[in-house]
Amino acid sequence: MSKTIIWGHRGAGFRDIENSxxxxxxxxxxxxxxxxxxxxxxxxxxxxxxxYPFA
Incomplete structure (x- = not known):
């Protein structure tokens, strides 16, 4: 059985500021x-x- 990989998308954005x-x-x-x-x-x-791309 393979292991499920858990990724933190942009860290833990649901608990803190994303990408910090x-x-x-x-x-x-x-x-x-x-x-x-x-x-x-x-x-x-x-x-x-x-x-998002910036201007």
Whole structure:
């Protein structure tokens, strides 16, 4: 039997602010197997965690 993998989508967004360090830490604390997030590259070369494209 295969193991079900539990992902924390944007951390534990249902318990904290999505894509924040505190949300990621809460997801790990509640026992997720991994965390899924989205990264965007800004026009000036910075990497940010954000789902929607920015203008």
């Amino acid at each position: 360090m505190s949300s990621f830490k809460k997801a790990v604390k509640i026992g997720v197997d991994g965390i899924k997030t989205e990264a965007q590259l800004t026009n000036d070369g910075e990497i940010i965690l954000q789902f």
